[in-house]
Amino acid sequence: MLASATALAGFLLVAAVQLALVVVPVLLLLSMLPGAAALRLGLPVCIATVGVMAYATWRALHTRRPEPVGIPVTRADAPRLWELLDGAAAAAGTRTPDRVTIVADAAAKIIERTRLLGLLGGRRDLYLGLPLLQAWDEAHLRAVAAHELGHFSPRLGALAPLAYRGRVAVGRTVPRIPRRNPAGPLLRTYAKLYHRIDAPFSRAQELTADQIAAEYAGREAATAVLRDLPALDALQRIFHAEYLGPGWQAGHVPDDLFGGFLRVLAARADDVAVLRARDSGAPSTWDTHPPVTERLAALTAAPVVTPRTPGEDERESAPDEPQLVGAAVSASGTAATSAGPGSSGSDVGGSGVGTGGPSGDKSGDGSDEPDRPDGPGGDKAAKPAESPGTAVDRPESPTLLPARPEHEQPLTSMGGAGGMLTSEDPPASGTGGSRPASESGDSTVGPDPDGGGGTPPPRAAGATTTGFAFGAPAGELVPDLPGLGRALQGVAFPAQGRTTVDWDSFFGAARTVEMQREADGALATISRAAGVPVATAADVLDLAADGRLYKAAESVFAGLPADETAGRVAELVTLLLALAALRSGAARWRHSWTGNAELIAADGAHLDLGGLAALASDPATVATARERLAELHIDPAAVAGADTAQTRPEVVGGVVNLVVDGVRTDVLIVDTGLFLVPGLPRSQNGSAKRRLARFAAADVPRRDETAPGSRFVPFAEVAGATRTRRRGWDLSLRDGGTISVRTALDSDELPGGWAALDDAVAFLSRTR
Template structure:
């Protein structure tokens, strides 16, 4: 960069200021075009039509521009922690703020995700600053040593450090605000095309500064907490986030969908972290995927290399403190170099010894007194039951696994019932089909073009599933859970059950009745139906707002079990409709019996269409594609997007997958 060129932070700030300029020019261009058209009209006509037409056109475009650039402030659910409640934690934060050269945040909120972020209530796309709050994930307080947490906090606060340049705080605020706003600009917004194009230009202009700023913030964190802890924190953060995703997918999510919530969510996360060190180590060694096009973080390997220069005499000359003028000068010269395979990336260079001597001493007590109590308070706001039953972890996991088996069994028995033209609600009826030879024929109809060996394997699997449910319902079996692997069905005394052998014997018509007798004598409840529990919830995959269902304005939730149709709101209330559908999805879609509804609630008019009741789907051609679902009772359900149709995140993708599934299995 030449001496006369403006600093990259200043260029980023100038590009940020271009947003209102571009918006104003767009309005001016539309107004100029309108006046040009009016100028060729007769004077009386132009006078009568000009004022209302100008107000309507420019007013509408101005409103849409405001909507496009309006930054929605969404505060994460969390628990505020004051200085009096956690003085040691605030002492750590104050030290990190001093190291970054910024004032401490105005507040600290503990949130559920394994993340750390500095949120600022900015205005005008970050051009005007405001209150600053630090959001710290409870998993970080649970799992990270204080030194690594110190590095994490210092990095976040350093984003707004004047050490990175006079314009750096403004440029960073703008980057965050634009990154939050630009992806939300609707493609149906008439003012959106120009603003989205300028957002892409701004992102390219800002990229060099953002990359250098992240590396400089890493260096500030390393100078404050030590290189070893800063590097370890860089690896720990994405690994903790990955472990938390695994924890929610394997433990919390199934129980949540089944209608249950554990009484100590964050305690369960600690157990998973303690029981799965191998997975944690693998995640620490894995390069995390970018979170999106607006992610400012360089690759992890590059960040680690920038903090651990090669152990050679030349490398010590290249490491320098961040410049106070430009963010690009703040990045060490070795930032683009890859460390060698034999290099100890967790060790500190010789030049960091003095910094280590000045590193604050480790706290002699926990940063947050009574962290389990904080976890329970956070669970109340981050995981509100909303009609679910709060139970122990063992009960939650047991109910979740049983509900999953019930769903699988119910779907399989429904298919067998249709193929055999006979009701098959339980294991007893299924064994009857096996004994008279009809189950193999029904399975062949459900799975055409399948070899006899595969048909036998599928029959054995289904029988094993039904026998496990019969054992659980009969009280002769229970779940044995593990924080390291899959749960298994065992006898009540913990002994292994030979369900696979019993299922294989039951699949043979010659021994089916003997197996039935054995199961009945040993307490298996073969008549237990594979019905859903009343509290079970279907898993929501996506949502669509403002569709036409049989000519009626309707919102739609796509779940793993079917479609929930919700009466739509009038035109002009699209934002409210999206918020309402998001709330319904968060509350959960009951998979069994409907719960009582409040008087005058739109829930009375909601309609759930199970996928099992759909006989086929037809795609209607046209610019606005439509669909007709043929139902097994002979009726039809016609769906078509309205002109103002919108989606919850991933809504159209979930709908396309549902249509493909229905078309391919019917």
């Protein structure tokens, strides 16, 4: 550990030497000048050289650590939880965390407020994810707590805690040094040397922490956590992307977010097993954890130590095979674990910029976010997320499992139909996660995982409904866990003007908004082809009655066979009739936690819109279709109400301190265009990224309040884009204007900002 600690101290020496290499030549130059000239030139030269390098070095080594969003839990609030932590600290031979905060991520992490790249310690905080308390038992929690505290154990020497603090600080700081920082190249080069020196000590320390966890919680729990934590984190990402994200984007928020996650845990237990079986892949460069397979092998080979409370003697026995939870290590030796990477940052969110969506409302800029609690089982990757959380207001959809949520299934468009709207017959009971239309979908009583919104069924001690626990639920360590979840939702997922609804309404709003977006694009295409405005199903029926609808479709889908063109027409009509039925109050959505949503009649009966669409698409039977619609109380001319939710633009990334048309400007890239936000003065440079993150999180009507004078440039108004230099672009507008975009010395990105801007310019450069 001495070599690792010495290499850590070398960072400060390298920074000092780098600064000296600038200071000494400047002083020598000034000493050669006459006294008057030296005085006249000294200050500007020192500012331009020594000052710039000193500031760049300070920026490179200094990382702000805003508090993660969560609910503090004191000893008085949860004495049993603190007793567990006291025992874990005693097992590791270190001190108990100073504070415990319950956070929204499916993770656990101890963060020590260090100084001088970890050379000096400080306050120690434990960030514990509420999903762990929901899904795990006490043995799992004992293992993860002992592992995290084991990082600070002196078993490998008195310098081991210092080495770990420094390793975490360097891993957090070096990847966040801006690419344009002049102090960065030498520090990054030295960081690679430090990483090679520290790697064997890092491996030994992680394996020691695993052994401490096994001693305190049992080898079975310690090995299970290595697979269960990545799987739980991956499932939460799926929950954010597939279940929470669409409704959040549509302007709604569920009344019991964490209760919904618990229902997903119960409904998708089979998928949890799939996630456990995924290979986590190679750790990222600055991940302190060895590969999971290596850690499992080390735990298996180590002597079995009976779980003990502090003060008890250890009782060793010969190694035997650990009884893992759910799935075991495969015959090939590959550890069952998730493909989803953990994150060293906090959110939504995302992929992106941390901002108040389903990943948690983080007001800090992405590069200054604290490490995301990731526990002992996951590989960390530099990510975003708008959890609703990285500047993205909607989390990225992971590619871990086949997409199954109801609101993510494409319903219909000019290119194809989906969902259950075109079904001619009611779905069979027990298939596809859907129930027959005659059954009520509103009740949440009983174990049915496909039920509607509401409070999930309580979890009994020892139950395995979540697919993770095999002992006393960890949630019993914290009184009133549902109440804690509601309080956490209020701070981690603030509504920010969104409407709070139950899960049924939440899913319905999300699906309806997606349908409207598809319909708007299709109707615009038909309007251009037909030469008349087409806004509702009634307008489409008028076109169908005299044959103009099919002729317009033929011009849109030129070259398609007649039967395929007719199918596209039927799909469009199905979509429009579904929207008309919803707007007329004649239909509603019935969602499933495991399958597709089903559009049913308001009274719960089956609704055959596919058959109606076939009638409405044929000029000979349009009149019959109108009569059937009237019988079903569906008004084809119904339009969306004024209060209908609209999809919020999806934030992709952001860059601050650009120069747009000669003016200092921050740029937020969304999926439909660019927001140009007047930049802050250089004296407020440190606040620029935080302000842009808040701007990204705000509702569109409130963005003028967050950043007065902001301007939105839709991609549709940009005719083309050309690159003028390495970081400069000219955007040509369709009205003949031009927007010049240039970088400055202090230009900086929210996570993924430069890549998002490059992608946007590449898109605008193509023929559209």
